[in-house]
Amino acid sequence: MNAPNPGQALNYQLLRLGALLQLEQRARAASRHELEFLIVNETAGIVAYQQAALWQNPAAGGAPLILSGVATPDEGGPYYLWLDRVCAAIGRGADAHQSHGVNAADLPEALAREWPEWFPANAMWCPLTWRDGVLVGGLLLGRTDPWNDGERQLLDALAGTYAQSLLLHQRLRETGFWRRLPAKRRPLAIAAAVLLLAALLPVRESVLAPAEIVPIDPAPVRAPFDGVVGGLRVAPNQTVHVGEPLVSLDRTQLQTRLAVTQKALDMAREEYSDTSQQAMSDDKAKGRLAMLVSKVAQEQAELAYDQDMLTRADITAPSDGIAVFDDSSEWVGKPVALGERIMMVASPTHTQLQIEVPAASVVSFKPGSEVVFFSNLSPDEPVYGKLVFASYSSTLTADGVMSYAFRAALAPGVTPRLGLKGTAKIYGPRRVLALWLLRRPLAVLREWVSV
Template sequence: MNEPFPPAPLLMYLDALRERAMAAESIDALAFTMANDLHAVQAFRQALVFAEHGRRRELLCVSGLALPDEDSPYLVWLNRASAWVAAQLDSQTPRWLARDAVEPPADIAEGWAEWWPAGVWCVPVHAPDGRRLALLLVLLDDPPGEAFATVLRGVVKTWGYCWWALARRNWRFGWRPSRRQVLIACALVALLLFVPVRQTVLAPAEIVSSNARIVSSPIDGVIASLAVSPNQRVNAGALLFSLDETSLRSRVDVLRRQVAVADAELTAASQRAFDNVQSKNELTVLNGVAEQRRAELAAVTAQLQRTRVFAPENGVAVFSDPNDWIGKPVVTGERILQLADPGKPAILVHLAVADAIALDAGDEVTLYLTAWPLAPLHGRIVETSYEARPTEDDIVAYRLLASVDDAAGEREHARLGLHGTAKLYGKPVSLAYYLLRRPLAALRAWTGL
């Protein structure tokens, strides 16, 4: 006999199920309609939807629950029960599992008796290529009718196609690795942490001269004028700057008068010494006073001659804004400017204490100038400071001096005063040490361990 044709309302509702599946925008939305919308045509205790990821299954939806509690004893048992149920399906056909007809493991049987009814209808959902994507478990007291199971096959195929399409669309964002892939990735990361890498650090730097001569103030005074401009080339003997001569000229005039007075007193005493014994005794004292006044006059005159400072050799005058110096009081030995040789450039690096790594003379340095970012300068460290000192930016840093290689085209960009960022290369270390050096240093500084 031919099977009775399904009633029209059932066919219309199954068609509505297909439309809802096609309208789902995500796998979670599809799982929700699979678990809940079937209840209108087939009453059940509960429906569970599992997504299959290789040998691992993930519970996506439980009918009647918005957000299952993953720590509940029921869901913990479901993880074990779903693995056993999935192993009982050897084809794409749905299967009815009755509690009295199968022999599950003891822990599965105990939970079945507590939480599940007499049977479970297992509906596998497959992709068009035959790969199983999901598993729908419908908890029933009695097996579903043969006619209902037959007409539901078309809906199950629609679920499989929609699931497969959504998985492909969301592959880039929704891919979840398997446990084996996670372990392999962790092993690779662990091996990468032992890969040796060159330890590097970045620090601000500038171009200076390796042969620079400091020009300082020869006496105490006030800067009257600067005869040169910053970065101006000067020849040996050229006037660099002048100190104010007003006070020294006044002292010279006063001392000249004092010398004249001392000489007059000495002459008068010499004339009185012919007939006055007391005047003879004053000659020695007056002569000493006159010599003292002449010595003071000679010293002040010598200082007056040193108020004009000349260049001791050829070079480039390196100093700050002239307006910062004119009218400024200076003391003997205070640096006013530098005479640098532009033909002997060097790299001056200020390495902050927080970024300091182990560096030795001869280690490589690469300088990326702000003015020439595509033409880096290369060199090697020739000098390192033992003590860190504050810089002009109030950063405690070590001072390092590096040479500039004679490579073609590099020295033409090494102009005095240019700034940039230097990359310093230290000794090879493991990648783990390279990444965790600063966090470990901060942790030890904070904990004191």
């Protein structure tokens, strides 16, 4: 028998080494699924085997068992379940970190009984370990021929590359989104994350609305009867006291009526006097006395009423305070109806904030909500208060806008001038910024979809 040619053996070893280097290069460049397929199938180009199974340690973030020769194994099949238990048992063994031959005698009895049915007699366990001693997984190869030391050395050389590649993919899977993201899209991802965080930021609801300083419980000055304003005795914002004359209604018609009533009373009295004298001798005249007495009483009542109306033509201050109205020239000569308000008498120190919030901007505010008032005269000096009243229905304001009325009590010691106007800001509860910004679009959308 001829001896083997040393040159042919050397060429065979060089080809094998080249294939090993090429396989390691492919393993480093492969994706996760390509790498798993390569380990159980392409390793046959280096060492011959009939069956292969790649087991990945669950403690190191492993994946399901990978089998050679099939694209998608039946994870519920008996062969898969048996082989998975075999690999797990070897991985827990004392020699799990070293490559060694495996046979049925090395396994628990329950697994050893099924070995001849499912796997070749000669098996090789090739551990996939990393330099920190972590068992990434293991490659179980099976064939009918025994294994030699040269093949074991080749598998040990491949095992380091396989372990490194598998561990790299596991780390990328854990923190791989950012690394897999192209560099050009990272600024967009950062901007989207910032916008998302900002949208979830809780902010306080707030509404801006026109506001005015108004008195608390003012005393209205109203017309006591239908008439015409003859003159105003006070100027706007003048200090007044109880009983001080404020408004004088025109007396011409009242004086004329009083004179007519007085004349009618005098005539009724004279007629009663003449009839009384005739009644002494005339029974018919005597019967008229009762009627004349009633007539005199009626005229006296009308005279008293006219005198009272003439007295009430001078309207006096109902309380101490200041006279609140706009302009005297607007009232002089103006006809007024019974109960029509001409002015108010209010305390200059007993004030509150009146806020008119448009119905389209109103949100639910509870009593006690914080209010900040920025006056038109000094917007750099805000005044603070607490909400004390919110109307249940909207009304039409002077600007023609349907609005809800809110009132706020000002902080103690703060007494802005009556009639001072500006802008008020009402603060509500905290809500997510996105919901606060989208409250109006959502309201319109709800109207469209009738929800």
